[in-house]
Amino acid sequence: MSLQNEKIDAVECSNTVSDPSVWFGATGGIILFIVSIIFIVGGIGLGLGSPFRLGTGAFPFITGMILGALSLAICFYELRGDGLASTPDWIGFCAICSALAVFALTAEKLGLVPAAFLTVFVASLPDRSLSLVGKIILGSCVGAVCWILFIELLNLPFKPFVGL
Amino acid sequence: MEILANFAQGLSIVLQPENLMYCFIGVFLGTFIGVLPGIGSLAAIAMILPLSFYLDPTSALVMIAGVYYGAEYGGSIASILMNIPGTPAASITCIDGYPLAKKGRAGVALFSTAIASFGGGMIGMLVMAVLAPSLAQLALSFGPPDYFAVILLGLVAASAVSNGGALKGITMVVLGLMLGSIGIDLTTGDQRFTMGIPELRDGIHIVIVAMGLFGVSELIASIRDNKKGSATQSIDYNDFYPSKSEWKSLFSPILRGGAIGSFFGALPGTGQTIAAAIAYAVEKRISPQKKKFGTGVLPAVAVPEAANNSATQTAFIPTLTLGVPGSPPMALVIGALMIHGITPGPRLLTEAPDMFWGLIASFLIGNIMLLILNIPLIGIWVRLLQIPYKYMYPTIIVLICMGVYSLNNNVFDIWLTLIIGAIGYVMRLYKFEPAPLLIGFVLGPLMEEHLRRSMLLSRGDAMVFFERPISATLIAITVGILAFTAYKSISNYRRFKTSSSQLTK
Amino acid sequence: MINNQKVLLGAGLAALALTFAPVSIAAPGSWSSEPVRIVVTFPPGGTSDLVARLLAKHLDSDYGQKAVVDNRPGAAGTVAADYVSRQSADGTTLLLANNAPFTISPTRFKSIPYEPIEDFTHVAYIGASAPGLFVQPTLGINTVEEYIAYAKSKELAYGSSGVGSISHILGEAVDAKLGIQSIHVPYKGSSPAIQDFRAGVLDMFYDMVVQNKDMIADKEAIAIAIASPERNPQTPNVPTFREQGYDVVIENWVGLSAPAGMDAKTTETINDTVLAIFSSDEVKERLIELGITHSAMTSAEYTQFVADSISTWAPLIKSAGIVEK
Numbered sequence: 001m002s003l004q005n006e007k008i009d010a011v012e013c014s015n016t017v018s019d020p021s022v023w024f025g026a027t028g029g030i031i032l033f034i035v036s037i038i039f040i041v042g043g044i045g046l047g048l049g050s051p052f053r054l055g056t057g058a059f060p061f062i063t064g065m066i067l068g069a070l071s072l073a074i075c076f077y078e079l080r081g082d083g084l085a086s087t088p089d090w091i092g093f094c095a096i097c098s099a100l101a102v103f104a105l106t107a108e109k110l111g112l113v114p115a116a117f118l119t120v121f122v123a124s125l126p127d128r129s130l131s132l133v134g135k136i137i138l139g140s141c142v143g144a145v146c147w148i149l150f151i152e153l154l155n156l157p158f159k160p161f162v163g164l
Numbered sequence: 165m166e167i168l169a170n171f172a173q174g175l176s177i178v179l180q181p182e183n184l185m186y187c188f189i190g191v192f193l194g195t196f197i198g199v200l201p202g203i204g205s206l207a208a209i210a211m212i213l214p215l216s217f218y219l220d221p222t223s224a225l226v227m228i229a230g231v232y233y234g235a236e237y238g239g240s241i242a243s244i245l246m247n248i249p250g251t252p253a254a255s256i257t258c259i260d261g262y263p264l265a266k267k268g269r270a271g272v273a274l275f276s277t278a279i280a281s282f283g284g285g286m287i288g289m290l291v292m293a294v295l296a297p298s299l300a301q302l303a304l305s306f307g308p309p310d311y312f313a314v315i316l317l318g319l320v321a322a323s324a325v326s327n328g329g330a331l332k333g334i335t336m337v338v339l340g341l342m343l344g345s346i347g348i349d350l351t352t353g354d355q356r357f358t359m360g361i362p363e364l365r366d367g368i369h370i371v372i373v374a375m376g377l378f379g380v381s382e383l384i385a386s387i388r389d390n391k392k393g394s395a396t397q398s399i400d401y402n403d404f405y406p407s408k409s410e411w412k413s414l415f416s417p418i419l420r421g422g423a424i425g426s427f428f429g430a431l432p433g434t435g436q437t438i439a440a441a442i443a444y445a446v447e448k449r450i451s452p453q454k455k456k457f458g459t460g461v462l463p464a465v466a467v468p469e470a471a472n473n474s475a476t477q478t479a480f481i482p483t484l485t486l487g488v489p490g491s492p493p494m495a496l497v498i499g500a501l502m503i504h505g506i507t508p509g510p511r512l513l514t515e516a517p518d519m520f521w522g523l524i525a526s527f528l529i530g531n532i533m534l535l536i537l538n539i540p541l542i543g544i545w546v547r548l549l550q551i552p553y554k555y556m557y558p559t560i561i562v563l564i565c566m567g568v569y570s571l572n573n574n575v576f577d578i579w580l581t582l583i584i585g586a587i588g589y590v591m592r593l594y595k596f597e598p599a600p601l602l603i604g605f606v607l608g609p610l611m612e613e614h615l616r617r618s619m620l621l622s623r624g625d626a627m628v629f630f631e632r633p634i635s636a637t638l639i640a641i642t643v644g645i646l647a648f649t650a651y652k653s654i655s656n657y658r659r660f661k662t663s664s665s666q667l668t669k
Numbered sequence: 670m671i672n673n674q675k676v677l678l679g680a681g682l683a684a685l686a687l688t689f690a691p692v693s694i695a696a697p698g699s700w701s702s703e704p705v706r707i708v709v710t711f712p713p714g715g716t717s718d719l720v721a722r723l724l725a726k727h728l729d730s731d732y733g734q735k736a737v738v739d740n741r742p743g744a745a746g747t748v749a750a751d752y753v754s755r756q757s758a759d760g761t762t763l764l765l766a767n768n769a770p771f772t773i774s775p776t777r778f779k780s781i782p783y784e785p786i787e788d789f790t791h792v793a794y795i796g797a798s799a800p801g802l803f804v805q806p807t808l809g810i811n812t813v814e815e816y817i818a819y820a821k822s823k824e825l826a827y828g829s830s831g832v833g834s835i836s837h838i839l840g841e842a843v844d845a846k847l848g849i850q851s852i853h854v855p856y857k858g859s860s861p862a863i864q865d866f867r868a869g870v871l872d873m874f875y876d877m878v879v880q881n882k883d884m885i886a887d888k889e890a891i892a893i894a895i896a897s898p899e900r901n902p903q904t905p906n907v908p909t910f911r912e913q914g915y916d917v918v919i920e921n922w923v924g925l926s927a928p929a930g931m932d933a934k935t936t937e938t939i940n941d942t943v944l945a946i947f948s949s950d951e952v953k954e955r956l957i958e959l960g961i962t963h964s965a966m967t968s969a970e971y972t973q974f975v976a977d978s979i980s981t982w983a984p985l986i987k988s989a990g991i992v993e994k
Contacts, residue, residue: 035339051626052624054619056349056351056352059615064342067338070331070335074335088593089387093384093589095387096380100561100585104578107578120559121558142559150570206713213722214722214725214738304868305868307870350855350857351855352832353831353991362751365745488860499713499715503722511887572741621854
């Protein structure tokens with residue numbers, strides 16, 4: 001749950017990027033505070049147990065409480081200054097994430113070589129300095145190297161091509 | 165003198181041509197497999213394991229050990245060049261190693277880690293030769309409360325690793341603890357935050373967290389930097405020897421790192437990560453260059469490497485003399501010996517002394533080989549940085565995918581890496597650093613395990629932590645550090661803020 | 670072998686590889702020209718993994734059937750079982766499984782993504798090993814009777830290799846049978862539990878008996894009883910629960926399964942080959958060292974055995990209180 005929430009918040013933050021005000025740093029603290037609430041509530045739901053038999057939720061509960069306190073402290077400090085470390089690069093973000101997704105979707109269905117090819121292709125999309133042909137050549141090379149390295153030399157349980 | 169005689173006997177075993185060859189195969193394969201991001205010592209040993217069945221047990225052990233420390237060393241290469249730690253311990257090496265590479269001093273950083281690794285390995289070897297029986301005894305005198313206390317100390321040390329200040333460091337450690345609590349609860353068997361996904365039942369694999377937080381988020385962040393052309397620094401590719409004063413600055417950090425590492429390596433389960441984190445934290449307090457830690461200074465790279473490598477060697481002590489594998493690679497070592505009909509345990513020292521001393525002697529030979537092998541290679545590794553980034557980053561993405569997939573042969577792990585990488589990138593925007601989170605993630609489940617076990621065994625009496633001398637001492641030290649840090653960070657708030665914003669720039 | 674050769678070739682040591690090259694005979698045992706993947710439910714290094722690697726090695730060296738070990742750990746073996754159930758039943762994917770995915774998980778978990786009988790062809794039974802009860806020598810307990818008397822005067826703590834593990838289920842079953850109560854302290858695997866036992870933190874632990882025969886011989890631990898039907902020849906001095914009047918028999922077995930719908934001829938070839946390997950002297954000796962008692966079963970017998978195991982284990986799992994809510 002926490003993972004998803006954080007991701008959604010991250011995307012929302014992108015809208016505020018154009019105005020890197022002092023408030024931005026504090027949103028980090030707010031996200032952490034939300035995470036801490038999830039763990040505190042989740043921990044109570046899982047059962048806190050007794051000191052003798054600490055319950056399943058005791059540790060998430062305790063860490064959630066500590067994180068809650070820390071996140072408030074972060075909000076407090078951040079409101080006094082400190083903005084973003086750097087403005088986010090959402091194009092690169094999307095390219096890398098899609099590349100991983102492509103590999104996950106194709107590795108078992110199409111085989112290692114096509115998966116490596118497509119992953120390289122998608123990852124290099126935002127890079128305009130590399131021509132389309134260049135991207136295709138790079139993808140093919142990486143696919144071939146993966147075949148030799150991982151399947152032939154290291155013998156990982158992979159199939160180079162599936163269904164061909 | 166008995167030790168010297170034993171050691172000479174071990175040396176004569178290792179110096180047999182075939183053992184020398186297996187030792188070389190081990191360190192050679194280990195280094196090269198370790199360089200691949202995400203494929204660490206565990207995968208390297210698993211790959212070499214079938215071959216070991218055909219060897220005699222000593223050769224097999226010498227080779228597997230070579231793969232192990234070879235891969236641990238190889239892991240530091242990717243950490244320095246690409247900010248992708250192969251092992252959690254190597255994440256500490258990233259902290260200063262990667263800034264050094266960015267400054268164009270990757271060669272010097274790699275050379276220093278080679279030397280530090282060698283130094284640490286030698287200290288670990290000495291400790292193992294002289295103190296193996298007593299260190300095994302030490303591990304036996306550590307009960308669950310003592311483990312809890314030492315892990316707590318490690319976590320506090322980890323938060324000091326952060327450059328963003330203690331507050332953000334501790335926050336990341338706590339977040340790591342929480343991430344580590346995902347999965348089946350060891351003590352009750354109930355699921356926690358798994359959202360009904362079977363792959364999450366056993367928790368998130370450390371390599372996924374490391375690849376996501378360091379690898380993926382680093383790639384996202386550096387695409388644009390490299391488009392701007394900031395990565396094309398002028399690098400002298402042949403200059404990798406540290407200057408005379410730098411040599412001097414490495415000496416005592418290596419000694420300290422090696423000593424800290426060999427102590428923690430002998431405690432099964434905690435090992436290299438705590439060793440590297442504590443060694444770095446100690447150095448950050450006492451080094452003459454402590455103000456520059458995090459910006460890329462050599463002692464800060466040497467210390468965790470020395471600690472890591474000496475801990476890697478002493479980790480064989482509990483494995484061989486108690487039969488307790490402290491880490492998954494060590495479990496493989498036990499498996500390899502068992503297939504030869506040797507059960508590691510208290511009898512091993514007396515029943516197979518040749519194997520034990522052969523292994524110790526192989527640490528000497530293997531580390532020398534590693535040094536001879538790697539110093540000429542430094543020039544080649546550094547040239548990797550010359551490859552234009554537009555070719556590098558799509559390739560690294562595929563390597564990360566491969567490394568992650570090969571953990572469990574399950575594509576779910578790649579999806580998880582994607583999610584954690586995205587979170588890691590957002591964290592980076594907020595100036596939160598991944599290293600303390602990673603350490604919290606590794607140590608959190610261990611801490612919880614020992615905390616709850618202590619409470620079960622003491623029938624719910626928390627005083628158990630203060631009654632045992634070891635845990636009481638460790639907790640006192642931890643509380644002292646925390647109090648000191650809190651006092652400093654409050655009183656020096658303004659100064660801390662200006663210096664931290666300078667550091668991260 | 671192909672694996673090793675390639676690693677070595679990669680290292681530029683072809684000459685060495687030749688000395689290890691297998692004598693490939695076209696033995697009748699081979700059933701596929703493709704390498705067979707033996708999927709293991711544990712990470713590398715454990716007993717199951719060792720058995721799989723032993724099998725892979727001998728399939729290749731004795732029968733020229735190439736085989737690789739594919740570790741797919743996770744969720745008490747259900748990840749591996751689910752994966753294998755979805756592969757094609759041509760004999761190239763086999764599952765080396767113990768009780769966990771077939772007899773424990775169906776009762777223990779709310780839902781599992783496969784049917785333990787219908788979704789598999791259970792090919793060959795390999796063997797079983799038995800856990801037992803170990804106590805500190807300082808307690809002066811040697812028999813089950815003495816143990817009951819002692820445990821009634823003081824609540825003892827026992828270590829197991831994890832919640833839902835065989836040692837945990839045995840611990841709870843013994844408590845129930847003997848009418849006593851003890852504190853369960855779970856560990857991640859048996860070796861850290863044994864470490865704490867050696868350090869004197871634990872009063873007792875449950876674990877595989879033969880694997881700890883050195884501790885018994887060194888008098889570091891007293892093995893009160895073993896949960897097999899008969900005494901194990903490796904530990905002849907350890908009596909069974911049954912002969913002391915308490916009918917507790919819990920064994921951890923391993924066997925080989927394939928996806929459902931494998932043709933009878935392949936099934937039989939695999940069964941014959943596997944049984945031949947596990948009854949050869951060399952392999953048998955290794956199994957005995959690992960504490961595994963081998964016995965032969967046909968595919969049909971093994972299928973029946975798995976089905977029976979599910980029903981005999983269900984009450985044990987329920988009474989151990991580990992059924993997922």
